[in-house]
Amino acid sequence: MKFPLLLLISLAVALPASTSYAADDKTVKAERQKAQQLRQQQKNDRNSEIRDASSSFREFARDIKQEYQENARDLDTEFKLQQVDMNAERDAKIAETEIELRQKISQLMLNPNQTSDEAAVEQLKTDTKTYSDQIFEIRKQAAMEKHREFIDNELKKHQLLNERDETALAMASDLGLRSQYEPILATPIGDGLTKQEKSWNEREKKEVVKLFKSNQRLMGEFLYGKELRQWEIENKREDFDLKWQKKSELHALNLEQTFYSSMLMQSSTGAEFDQQAFNKRISEMQKQNRLININYKKIHDKNRIKRSEKRREITTIK
Numbered sequence: 334m335k336f337p338l339l340l341l342i343s344l345a346v347a348l349p350a351s352t353s354y355a356a357d358d359k360t361v362k363a364e365r366q367k368a369q370q371l372r373q374q375q376k377n378d379r380n381s382e383i384r385d386a387s388s389s390f391r392e393f394a395r396d397i398k399q400e401y402q403e404n405a406r407d408l409d410t411e412f413k414l415q416q417v418d419m420n421a422e423r424d425a426k427i428a429e430t431e432i433e434l435r436q437k438i439s440q441l442m443l444n445p446n447q448t449s450d451e452a453a454v455e456q457l458k459t460d461t462k463t464y465s466d467q468i469f470e471i472r473k474q475a476a477m478e479k480h481r482e483f484i485d486n487e488l489k490k491h492q493l494l495n496e497r498d499e500t501a502l503a504m505a506s507d508l509g510l511r512s513q514y515e516p517i518l519a520t521p522i523g524d525g526l527t528k529q530e531k532s533w534n535e536r537e538k539k540e541v542v543k544l545f546k547s548n549q550r551l552m553g554e555f556l557y558g559k560e561l562r563q564w565e566i567e568n569k570r571e572d573f574d575l576k577w578q579k580k581s582e583l584h585a586l587n588l589e590q591t592f593y594s595s596m597l598m599q600s601s602t603g604a605e606f607d608q609q610a611f612n613k614r615i616s617e618m619q620k621q622n623r624l625i626n627i628n629y630k631k632i633h634d635k636n637r638i639k640r641s642e643k644r645r646e647i648t649t650i651k
Contacts, residue, residue: 361522361523364522364523365523365530368519369519372517372519375517376517379514383510383544386510387510390505390551390552394501394555397497397500398497400497401496401497405493405494412482412486416479427471431471434464434465435464462588465584466588469581476573477573477577484569487569488566491563494562495559495562497555498555501552502555510551513541514541515541516537516538518533518534518537519531553650556650564643568636572636575629575632578629579626583625586625589614
């Protein structure tokens with residue numbers, strides 16, 4: 334009989350402790366549930382604030398883009414009006430000079446005495462090249478002047494757009510869209526973090542990174558606009574230089590081809606002319622013409638590919 338009695342006493346002593354542990358477990362569980370509810374509410378509040386801020390920013394961005402677009406259009410209109418008068422005056426001067434030079438070239442070409450000997454032919458070639466080069470230089474300088482005016486107008490528009498971007502980004506800062514968000518993390522209650530709380534913390538750390546990147550994409554063009562516009566200006570300058578490098582190379586060939594064609598025409602009047610040498614040189618010039626065009630097409634195609642990648646690099650939100 335003693336053994337059952339001892340067992341009953343032991344059970345009686347143990348029961349209060351088990352009841353206490355159960356009560357503590359329920360308290361910890363309740364605290365964790367309450368903490369989880371609080372975290373979820375904080376997360377909901379944060380997401381609601383971000384949605385409201387994003388909506389306000391989109392509306393502000395739409396309005397400010399329209400405003401500055403109209404200002405930039407005003408600059409373009411004023412520039413185009415100025416260009417009409419400037420182009421007319423410039424073209425008139427070019428035409429007057431070109432007519433004078435072309436008349437001199439025609440006189441040289443049509444003078445039968447110029448083909449009487451080799452020395453005269455070389456002098457004709459030299460004089461023709463001199464006048465043609467002068468015409469080409471006049472047109473090139475005029476194009477350079479127009480290009481400078483175009484770039485100056487683009488830079489004025491860029492100043493406006495840089496101002497627009499700074500204003501938009503200031504608004505984004507005021508709305509809290511440029512800040513890194515602090516993750517809403519679970520803290521240990523009782524004997525540490527539960528498996529669910531650890532998962533919550535991992536998701537929350539990733540979530541705040543996603544939120545920041547999303548805000549960056551929202552501000553997109555205002556963040557990278559200045560860099561992109563400067564890069565595009567450099568491309569336009571490079572393209573202009575390449576265009577006139579190509580024109581310069583083709584000009585020399587076209588001039589020589591014109592000269593030889595003129596000599597061929599004069600040969601029909603009885604002047605001495607080496608038809609075989611003419612055909613050979615014309616073939617060489619045609620080949621050079623094709624090679625020049627192929628070379629600059631290659632440059633253009635490579636630039637297109639590299640610029641596509643560079644544009645992607647600039648406009649990609651890190």
